[in-house]
Amino acid sequence: MEPFHVNGKMDGKKLASAIAVPVLGGAAVGWLANRDAQKKFQRLEKPGFAPPPAAFPIAWNILYATMGFARYRAGMRKRDKGMEDSFPSYDVQLGLNFLWSFLFFRWRLRGTALVEMTILLGAIALTAERFYKEDKAAGMLMAPYMGWVLYALALNAAIWKKNDWK
Template sequence: MNVLASPAQLRASFFRWALFTVPLVLLIGFSAGQLGGPDTPWFAGLVKPAIFPPTIAFPIAWTTLFVLIGLSMALVASAWGAHGRGLALAVFAVHFIVTQGWTLVFFGMQNMIAGLMVLGFGIASLLIALALVWRVRRSAGLLLLPYLAWLCFALVLNYQFLAANPDGGPQNADGAEMTVTL
């Protein structure tokens, strides 16, 4: 027998999922941030593009985006019985885990070209995930649009870092000079 859930039950399901997905997304995002960061001599020595925002913008933007992502995933996860729900969650999970590797690649490995590739994958895979999420819950898709905009900005910023530092920036930690070819 199929029984439709009441609006109160649907809200309760969403809140339960949000209590799981928002902290999970925050944990993954902040953990990825520990794999590298801008507080290195290499990054300090890079020529900064004109569009590089104040440093304080990054933690504010990412925290806001992580909360929106968590809420979006809670909306999808709480859509029990929705066609494509599991696929949307799985595709987004793969996208998110891989894209969080950008910090390690760009800051940790000091590889701007590979960072650009991670962001390219991130945008392409987010567009696929966004289409799948949109089919399950339009409101969940809307919550992901600021994240898409930020990834596009990050791609442009990463490219401008590469263009402004064609030699790869200052020497890396082991003293070997880094070279980057365009």
């Protein structure tokens, strides 16, 4: 089985677009939301389970590419069924994902970011379920993203507690 082929077909433009939207969108949001925020972030008290700062861009690029690939696979299955390949839950979770960076880094609303991330986790789970109905591999590809966001939720909560609850 070739992973980029769904039902024996591959659409290179759809694949590139599905991956480019979250990867490039995430890069743009990261640049806009995190400008000048990294120095302030480094000064925050963080829990012992916080990863080194270099881990974040590596992890997010992999996760964005993986979620885009999942979107491509699920969309190709849906399109093969003669249906429109839209997934509103995917669009919502991606928008929430991008919003979180502004809440946490740019606007320093860490409590609000925590609540928003909880909603994001639900939107990811819903998207994974919808993808799984169309293509089991697409649904499973969302699992690492869900795991990372769950970890990020704990990290967000710990940073908020250590810094803003004083």
